[in-house]
Amino acid sequence: MLSRDLARSAQVPLQLKVPLRFDKSRFGLTEIGCSMVQDRKSFVAWLQSVPMMLVFALFFLLPMLLVTIVSAWDYNEYEMIPAFSLRGYSDTFEGCIADLPDLCTILKTYLNTLKLCFLTWSLTLLIGFTVAYFLAFHVRSKTWQIVLTLLCTIPFWTSNVIRMIAWIPLLGRNGLVNKGLLGAGLVQQPVEWLLYSEFSVVLALVHLFTFFMVVPIFNSLIRIDKRLIEAAYDAGASGWQTLVNVVIPLAKPGIVIGSIFVITIVMGDFVTIGVMGGGQIASAGKIIETRLNALQFPAAAANAVILLGVTIMIIAALTRVVDIRKEL
């Protein structure tokens, strides 16, 4: 995604050169004067794109490059050794062939991360789309739309960690939910899977990230020409048919953008999974953290490169389904 934007910003000056050639023929400027104007204009265009390019180069390309380089280094207990070694990678895939048919650590971890990611993605999509649909089509006044959207942001007034930890007294063995269930006589024993389980992890992730789905989908829905829906109605489409054949196709860019947000965040998350899973649930991010804490930077970098690769593949598949650039 980011590199594509970068490529686009780099293209700008090239495009500007074309109309300048027309200027030359139309006004009959001398070769020298024209090339001066052309140079100055393209120089200005380059200059305009410089801040963006610098930001990307400094804060995206360079760190990525460093991580990739370091991932192929050797290391010992306390330092990185700048000698080529693929130890970080080979250690990561340790046992993947030897342990067959059992899954090795890294595959198990990624399967688990993908599962959590898929569950979170489908739930945030379902909830996010419903909320956005309500805001865009059922709330008529602009003011209320703004007010309600702002309401959605209220949870963001506190930090991620607080929002996450707030679940613990609610879901715990002696928490509010269990007390309620026991009090109502619905269960005899406290329900244990409410906390420190995949359930609680997905619950917290959905709670934290649904808003990232709501905003882009809302943005897509609000731009749908209302006359299209009227036309569908006039043509005899039922409400469901309108939703499936008109609204959802037009909301695709929003859905994909929201999905990219949610998927990239969940794939790299280890704090939520750690706290809500009681440290017992593996995630790709957790492996990186453990390696970093043991000062095994190259191994951590190798795992980061693997995670990046997997995430990019998911995003590439998504953008193949919907060409966001075309749709925007």
Place this chain on the structure above:
Amino acid sequence: MSNRSKSTNTFNRRTLLKGAAGAVGLAAGSGAITGFPYVRAAEPKVLRYLGTAVNEGDEISKKCLEDTGIKIEYITATTDDVTKRVITQPNSFDVLDTEYFSLKKLVPSGNILALDAKKIKEFDNITPVFTKGQLPSGKKVGDQGTAPWKVLYLEGANSKTFSPTPTEFVTLIPTVYNADTLGIRPDIIKRPIESWAELLNPEFKGKASILNIPSIGIMDAAMVVEATGQHKYADKGNMTKAEIDLTIKALIEAKKTGQFRAFWKDFNESVNLMASGETVIQSMWSPAVTKVRSMGIPCIFQPLKEGYRSWASGFCVSKAVSGPKLDLAYEFVNWFLSGWAGAYLNRQGYYSAVLSTAKANMTADEWGYWMEGKPAVADIKGPDGTVLEKAGAKRDGGSYEDRMGAVACWNSVMDENDYMVRKWNEFIAA
């Protein structure tokens, strides 16, 4: 960092003096206050102190400023991040508060300055636990793992090799240490707990927890494996690959049957797990047990027959420190060992490195309760004045001799650390 600290300091002084003296009076004023010429006073006595939150009490920095005029600037990080910072940014701190086991990583990196034992006033009074591996009574302390006396001395001022015999070049001046064991909820368990084996007893299925710090968690697991008679380790703090496999296998089996409720990583998590009743038996730290107890919830730091897993921390100085700053660092360390801080630590349930000076700063009753295992005569109060124990109470595990004498192993970094970390990830993923 140092620039920022300087400017804030000048600002403070300036605001303080503004009303009275004004800009011209600043030089004269500060000179008069500190008793040094202006040039000297322009460099405030500031030390950047890198460490974990547990040891960085406001009380200590306040008292230090009062007694010595040294302003302590805390840089707080988790245990792992402290080590990371020493390796990657040795110029970002002056004094380092760290544990002995991390020295195996820090010293070879060359970022730690060897300290001169002769400049530490109380060095000869430091408890022989650190210098000789024995109690004041002469009893030997368990030496498995990275025991402090194995990494206390260096061969030379610029050496990266630990010396097995005492030299004048010291890596880390000890300040605080303790013997860790399991914390339990006696009100829920309702029977005596005597062995580490109980941690993996199916009776506590879904109610046990261990530390999610691989190097420490695996040693607690090793205590269990040894207690159940599955294997006798030559050194729990330095396992062979086969021993790591065996220990992790035991952990994975327990995890698969649902033995663990959660793994904890920081102090507050361990307190919450225990206080909320999510767990009833888990590896724990002494002040965490005290915290649970001060909430009115019964919790015992249970002494076990196989002994304790011990840890010790203290002060290192960054290699980047020299000249007057180094003198300041020595002054600070000497102040720390001079008694007030030691008594402060003892009152939290830790042990101080120089016992004699700490004793002089505690009441006889306090000393009796914390150090001699005697029943408290009056209520025992924490450093902040809250009542920790009622009169008549006795410390879990008894006296200093009883507790430190029963240490089985020390927190460590294994030779096979890299392999162990990988196996730990396997355990989490299982």
